[in-house]
Amino acid sequence: MTERNAMRVGDAERDQVVDLLQHAVGDGRLTMPEGRERLELALAARTYADLDALVADLTPVLPSMADDVTALHPFNRPLDQVALPGESRQPGWSPDDPLVISAPFDDDRRVGEWSLPPYIRVSTGLGGATLVCLEATAETRVIRIEVAGGAGDIRLILPAGWAVRADRISKGLGGVHIRVPDRPAPGAPLLELIGSVTLGSLVARPANVIDRWLLRRRQRRRQRALEA
Template sequence: MSTPRPELRIGDRERDLVASVLQDALAEGRITLEELDARLDGTLAARTYADLDALVADLPVEPPSSALTSPRAGVDARLSTAPGTSPDDPLVLDAGWSSATRSGRWDVPPFLLLNGALGTVKLDCLEATPLAPVVDVEISGGMGHITIVLPDDWAANADRVTNAWGMSSVKVGSRPGAGAPLLLLHGSVGWGWLTVRHANRFDRRRVEKRALGRDERPGLTR
C-alpha cells in the first residue's frame, strides 16, 4: 500500500475508479440504489482524496488516498479529450427538427445530453463500449421522441426523470450485470416521449447484418 495522501487534489480518473467501486458494492448488495445515487453525487462533487475516502469508508476496500494508483481497465486517454468527459462538456445528441442517432460501434462516455426538441433521438448501445461504470444521461425531451436501446445486461434508472405532459416507458432493470454499466437518467420528458428498452427482433437482425457485412469485407476474418 502506498503512503496515504488525503489532502491531494483528484481528477476524473480517480472519480471514475470510485464510481466503479460503488457500482460493485451495489451489485454485491452492500449498498442500496438510493445510497448509490447519493454517493455518486458525492463522487462527482469530490475535490480531494479525503472526499473519496469518506464515500467508501464502510466498504471492504482500501482508502482511495492509498489505493488509487492505476486507471480502471477500459478507461484510457480517450476520456481526456472526447466530448462527454465531464458534466460541463457532455456528448450531445440534438434532434432539432429532424433526428439524431448514435449506433454501431462507439464509445459511451460518462456524460450524455439527449435533446429530443421536435424530432427523434435514438441512442443504440447494442455494440457500444462503455467508458465508465455509471453513465449520467440528461434528458431534455421537448416535443420529440427519445429512444435508448440497451444490451441485456445493461441497466437504467429513471427515477429522476419528470414527465410533465409527456410519457416515459422504461422496460429495463435498474441493476446491471457484472461489468455492465448503469445509466442514471435525469431531466424532463417535456411534451415528448422517452423509451428505454432492450433490443427487439428488428434491432438484433440489424446488428447481425452489420456483423456479417464486416466479416465479408476483404481482409477481415472472424
C-alpha cells in the first residue's frame, strides 16, 4: 500500500465520493442496490484506498488534499477558488459579479430547473423574492447569498438535505425564520446568508404539501410537452 493510500480521509473526501456515486446512480452507471451498497461503504471509509476502490470503475482516483484543487469540479472546491479562468463568464461566479435577484416593486420568483452559482445577491423593496430550489442545481458546495431585505419578504424553499446558516443576518422589524438544518447532508450544499432584513421577513424552509403538488404539476407538464 502506498503512502497516499494509507492516508486518512475526512468528511470532505467522503462527501466528494458520495456525490460521484449519487450522480452515477442517476446516470444509470450504477444500479440502485449497487449505489446503496457503495454509499454505505463511502460513509464508513477511513483511507484513500477505501474510497478509491468505490469509484475506480467510474472516475479517476480521488485526488489527495495535496493535489491541485483546481483539478476538482467546482462543487468540490473551496468557495474562494471557484472563480477560475473560463468559468467566470456568467454572473454569480465572482463576489464582484453576483447573480442578482431583485424585487424593487414586483415580486421575483425563481422556480423550476435553474442553477445557483456560488455568489448571489437578493434584494427586495416593495416586492418579495422567492427562490424555489426543489429542482435547482447547486453549482458549488457553499453558496454565499447576500441579502438586502426591504419591505418584501424573502423565501427560500429547499430540498431535503440542503442547509442554511444565517447567523450573519442583522434584523430590523422583520424576522428571520430558518426551518432547515445548519449542516448539509452529504453531497448537499450549504447556503451562507449575510446582510440584513428591515421590514420584511426572511424564511428558509423545506417544501410543504402545496410546494410538492406544484412540483408534480410542473413535472407532468414537462413530460406531456416531451411526449407531444
